[in-house]
Every structure is written in structure tokens, then in C-alpha cells.
Amino acid sequence: MTMRAIAVTGAILMTLSLATPAAAEGDAAAGEKLYNKCRACHVLAEGKRRVGPSLFGLFERKAGAFPGFAHSDDLVAAGEVINPWNEDNFKQYIVAPNEYIGSVIGKDKARTKMVFPGLKNEKEAEDILAYLKPYFLGEKEGK
Numbered sequence: 001m002t003m004r005a006i007a008v009t010g011a012i013l014m015t016l017s018l019a020t021p022a023a024a025e026g027d028a029a030a031g032e033k034l035y036n037k038c039r040a041c042h043v044l045a046e047g048k049r050r051v052g053p054s055l056f057g058l059f060e061r062k063a064g065a066f067p068g069f070a071h072s073d074d075l076v077a078a079g080e081v082i083n084p085w086n087e088d089n090f091k092q093y094i095v096a097p098n099e100y101i102g103s104v105i106g107k108d109k110a111r112t113k114m115v116f117p118g119l120k121n122e123k124e125a126e127d128i129l130a131y132l133k134p135y136f137l138g139e140k141e142g143k
């Protein structure tokens with residue numbers, strides 16, 4: 001390679017690395033499909049419930065604090081730490097619900113009333129978060 005070719009290649013590589021976003025952004029369209037796994041039990045309408053509590057405004061409350069819902073003791077206890085729900089604790093919870101709640105409250109076999117084993121991996125967690133975030137923030141209401 002000539003010196004000029006090396007300089008040009010270097011400039012291109014630098015531009016590429018600058019264009020790469022620092023954090024991975026989830027894919028909201030993929031997240032909407034993943035949310036189908038939650039629909040049987042959750043709604044996105046304010047104050048409503050199904051098998052589980054509404055996920056509308058989730059980021060404005062602590063864990064296990066949906067008004068009038070008979071939450072598990074373990075989720076309520078986790079509310080001492082998960083206060084409020086945010087991107088970080090939600091992503092950890094949704095890939096391993098019982099394990100994560102157990103780690104938060106220091107209990108080997110924590111059991112919440114959510115009979116759902118969790119999403120597959122961090123990528124799925126990022127994707128569903130990208131879709132659900134406006135609802136979690138209470139900016140958008142759904143059914």
C-alpha cells in the first residue's frame with residue numbers, strides 16, 4: 001500500500017467507528033412481536049389488570065405496587081430495591097424473572113406470581129424495551 005492509500009484507509013476506518021452508536025438500540029418492531037408473549041396476562045391501559053398488572057406507567061412505580069393487586073410477597077419485598085422500575089432493572093428481570101427477584105432480595109428460590117420463564121436473551125430484552133418504553137413512561141396508552 002502507498003502512504004496515501006494507508007492514510008485514506010485510516011480516515012475511512014475512523015469515520016466508520018465514529019458512526020457506530022455507543023449503546024445498542026433495540027428494534028421496536030421486533031419488540032412488538034415479542035410483546036405478544038405478554039398480552040395474555042398484561043395490558044397497556046392505565047389502571048387495568050388481567051392476570052398481571054397493567055404495564056402502563058411501569059417506570060413511575062416500584063416493584064409489586066400495582067394498586068389493588070394481590071402481589072407475591074417476594075415481588076413486594078423486591079420493591080425496596082426496585083424503586084422505581086427502570087431500563088436497567090427491567091432488562092434484568094425480563095430475561096430471568098424469579099432468578100433476578102431472588103438476587104435482589106437475597107433468596108435462593110424466589111417465586112413471583114408471574115408464570116412466565118422470561119425472554120431468551122439481552123437482545124430480546126432491548127427489543128421489547130424499545131417497543132414498551134413510551135408506555136412504561138406513561139407517554140402513550142394502549143389496550
Ligand code: HEC
Binds near residue numbers: 034037040041
Ligand atoms: C402467564 C401470565 C404472564 C405472562 C405471560 C407475563 N406476565 Fe408479567 N406478570 C404476571 C403476573 C401475575 C405478575 C405479578 C407478579 C407478582 O405479583 O408476583 C407480573 C408482573 C410483571 C412485572 C412487574 C410489575 C410490577 O408492577 O411490579 C413486569 C414488569 C412484567 N410482569 C412484565 C412482563 C412482560 C414484559 C411479559 C412478556 C415478555 C410478561 N410480563 C409476561 C403475569 C404474566
